[in-house]
Amino acid sequence: MIGTGISVNSITARRRHPLARVAVVALALGLLGGGYALAAPNGSTADAAIASGKADDVAQGKSLFVAHCASCHGMNAEGTNKAPTLIGVGAAAVNFQVSSGRMPAADAGPQAPRKPRPEWATDQAVDQLAAYVQSLGGGPTVPSAEQVDPAKGDPAKGGELFRANCIQCHNFVGAGGALTYGKYAPPLNPATPTQIYEAMATGPQAMPVFNDSTITPEQKRDMIAYITHVRSQVDPGGSGLGRIGPVTEGLVAWVVGLSLLILASIWITAKKRRAA
């Protein structure tokens, strides 16, 4: 170019640099994203944050999210090809997944198993994370202590609902069961009442959602009453054998019952009459 001391050729050369295209796309995306973030309505985010906790919690939650969740769920919980978006899943889903140790997931499998929580996932951290995700797009909230109090539920009614809705996958008394393609319905014994409620409300992993119009909050509490009552029950008939029905019973009949009797028959016939 005349007078600048930079030749046109050198500009052209830079334009044709292999990284030029990447730089342009990055610039354009940055402008677009930044512009959208500035222009997008922020009102609902603030309202939701206020509804589910303090605005501080949302900010704290966001930093926790960026540190522990964003690598799979995306920087803004928009989802990636590794994990779904979390916009609209609600605080209940976050509380369920993180408090039961399922999230952060350890590795990609058909289903994330329940495991001990990581150190950072304290109750407070879970609440903050939940507040952040709730602020993104609403969704089911964490139930109150009263909503999940087994003492306030009717176990008999809950039992009928449980048998009609849950045992297809979770087995008669929640011992868990197999599903297709390596998925499974986990045992219900380690789940807290809050987690049971949240699982019904959010339908984690392979589980369907039982929303409030399908099963009312009172009915959910009845079911929690039934589940916690039955699982804390001392088996009146002796060892419960895992409470999974005839499979372990048959195993015990053969391995314990029949083996003992065969040993007895060997012992009895080994006793010979002494020759007089």
Place this chain on the structure above:
Amino acid sequence: MNAPPKAITGVSTFVDDRIGAGNFLKRNLRKIFPDHWSFLLGEIALYSFVILLLTGTFLTFWFKPGMAETTYTGSYAPLYGVKMSEAYASALNISFDVRGGLLMRQIHHWAALLFVAGMTVHMLRVFFTGAYRKPRELNWIIGILLLSLALLEGLTGYSLPDDLLSGAGLRITEGVMLAIPIVGTYLQFFLFGGEYPGHDVISRFYSIHILLIPGILLALVSAHMILMWVQKHTQMPGKGRTEKNVVGAPFYPAFMIKAGAFFLFTFGVIALLGTFAQINPIWLFGPYTPADISAGSQPDWYMGFLEGALRLMPAWEINFLGHTVTFSVLIPALVPLGIVMTGLALYPFLEQWVTGDRREHHVADRPRNNPHRTAIGISGITFYGILWLLGANDEISANFHISLYTTTWFGRIAIFVGPAIAYWITYRMCIGLQRKDAEVLSHGVESGVIKRMPNGQYIEVHTPPAEDIAEHIRGKKEIPVLESAEDGEGIPPKGARSALGRLRAKMSEAYGTDHVPLTDGHHEEGHEGEHAGVGAGDRKELH
């Protein structure tokens, strides 16, 4: 000798004068029974049956076989106020409000599992020792009938409490009935008295379970025992044991005491299980409604192989002249049962047809000495075992974290490959064990003494086997082979001319040919040179 006290002679003379049982008892109380642990396996079933009759009677005092709806007001809180059938309510009542009721229910159920398990192992013992051979074929058939009836008895009993688990079993039973072409729907309406589940099936099953089948079982058990008594028990081969004698202890007192003790053992084990291991906790299952179904719905173990067959079967269904033929239910319901039960019932006759063996057998075979029979038996067990295992494939999948479809595909392949592999392995094992036997007879047993020869060679000194072991081994009996060789003019014998006849002759040759004939000691030429290093040769030097 002291005369017996008057109290005894008086009563026994009174009875003997009127019934004349003295002679009968005199003859039969000294009946000789051979001693072998495996001969007691059938008694497990017999004593479990006695326990079943006693505990079952107790349960009938409180059980109400009705399907009328009632509201539960008993002491089990999580079901309080729930609507259910009378049958289920009364079963809960037995479990929670009748003193000793739960223990009786549990003993009854454990006894039922051991009843069928005892029958199964007893039947396997009879099969593998060839104790079903002439003259005992009819008693074998009675045994197969007993086993089939026991399965039906178990199925009806399992359904009675009308809980959600038994309802699932009943629903499958209904499905199987419906799958039967042409008559299926009629049969189903006949049994259930209308649409499923109706109001009749529990009371009908009750009559069948407590009256009809136990009556037939009792009659057949008696026939089974009388035939065994009359034909005498088979004995294992051994010293002084021939086809014409029975070596053992007399019924009274020796065998009676052993049998009595074994009854107490059986009762003890069943009572222990009934006390410490919970079985069929119907209160956890809840009342049956056709709308509900649970994961982990399994039948009791003896129906597990049918469950497995159903789970393995691909969903095959055709439409034939406007009728649906549901192979996906029909095949798993009928084919494995047919192969196992019909195969067992026919085996004595098939074996006779193949071997042409019309002799009487009172000395049992050691399983190794009839390798093809043993291999057939083991492949049958493998076939049954794979189906049985796959009947629990959801529990296997859930507890061992194996994908459910993986277990299904494993089963679909293993059900064909497994029995074949089992056949081959068993056959080779039998031949190997026979070789070991032959070696023990011809070379003796290893003494553990190592000897150095003058030329520096080391050998282990072998000693002749103990007499009872040698006699046990020598009890091996040849399996007859049909005559199929051509005569001098190139004409095969009459039976071997048709295609079937040729097949029969071929099978007979394969089945009966003894690959490891027993030789006593070192009579064969050239034998010593071959084996001098390990035994026979040096024994001479020891002498």
